[in-house]
Amino acid sequence: MATAELVLGLLHRGPAHGYDVKRGHDAWFPDSRPLAFGQVYTTLSRLERDGLVEVVDRGSEGGPERTVYGLTDKGREHLADWLAEPIQPALGAVDEMVRKVVATIHTGEDATAFLARQRSSHLRRIRELRAASAAADDDTPARLVRDFVAVHLDADLRWLDGAMDRITELKETRR
Numbered sequence: 001m002a003t004a005e006l007v008l009g010l011l012h013r014g015p016a017h018g019y020d021v022k023r024g025h026d027a028w029f030p031d032s033r034p035l036a037f038g039q040v041y042t043t044l045s046r047l048e049r050d051g052l053v054e055v056v057d058r059g060s061e062g063g064p065e066r067t068v069y070g071l072t073d074k075g076r077e078h079l080a081d082w083l084a085e086p087i088q089p090a091l092g093a094v095d096e097m098v099r100k101v102v103a104t105i106h107t108g109e110d111a112t113a114f115l116a117r118q119r120s121s122h123l124r125r126i127r128e129l130r131a132a133s134a135a136a137d138d139d140t141p142a143r144l145v146r147d148f149v150a151v152h153l154d155a156d157l158r159w160l161d162g163a164m165d166r167i168t169e170l171k172e173t174r175r
Contacts, residue, residue, distance in 0.1 A: 002082065002096060002099065002100075003035070003039060003043050004043050004046065004047055004052075005078070005079060005082040005083075005103070006025060006028075006099065006103060007021055007025075007040070007043050007044065007047060007053075008047065008052060008053070008071060008075050008076075008078060008079040008082075009079055009083075009103040009106065009107050010024040010025060010028075011053060011069060011070060011071045011075070012071065012076075012079060012106075012107045012108075013107075014070070015056045015057065015068045015069060015070035016068065016069065017066040017067060017068050017069070018037065018040045018041050018044055018066075018067070018069075019037075019066070021035075021040050021044070021069075022034075022035050022036075022037055022040045025040075028102055028103070028106060029099070029102070044067075044069055047069075047075065048069065051072055051074050051075075052071070052072060052074055052075035052078055053069045053070065053071055053072060053075050054069065054070060054072050055067055055068070055069060056068050056069065056070040079107070080109075082100075083100065083103065083104050083107065083109050083114065084114070084117075086114070086117045086118045086120075086121040087100065087118070087121075088121070089121055089122050089125040089153055089156070097118060097156065100114065100118075101114065101115065101163060105167070111163075111167050112164060112167055112168065112171075115160050115163055115164045115167070116164075118160055119157060119160045119161075119164075122153050122156055122157050122160065123157070125149075125153055126150050126153050126154065126157075129146045129149055129150045129153075130146075130150070132146060133146050133147075
């Protein structure tokens with residue numbers, strides 16, 4: 001899971017403290033495992049160390065001290081690069097693909113462009129798998145593995161197409 005990049009995405013709309021980052025993540029992914037507070041603060045510390053976020057305020061507001069973090073220019077650039085890059089199609093990559101689509105929508109980036117890039121990446125991988133199967137001798141286990149991967153990629157393509165349709169419909173209704 002790309003926790004660091006999701007934290008950057010959550011800070012995209014403005015500075016926040018760790019509690020708000022955790023709440024934002026859990027709201028973006030209500031059917032997923034909640035993000036642990038420890039993971040939030042560890043990630044924020046690492047992002048600060050790497051120059052991707054900075055402390056913009058420290059205050060207590062009548063309670064415990066809260067550190068407020070904001071994106072740096074380097075952090076914005078890192079987030080934009082992550083959102084633009086399609087993930088490499090592989091088993092287990094579905095979760096990250098869905099997370100990137102949701103983060104792209106919530107950060108105001110062009111979700112249809114990301115979906116198109118992801119679709120192209122999946123199609124390229126399916127072609128590679130088919131070419132490998134056609135070139136191979138009758139190696140049944142290898143073909144079964146390739147078939148398994150291709151079927152899952154095909155299911156991903158159907159999901160990508162459905163997501164594109166929904167986002168396109170939403171854009172048209174907002175006009």
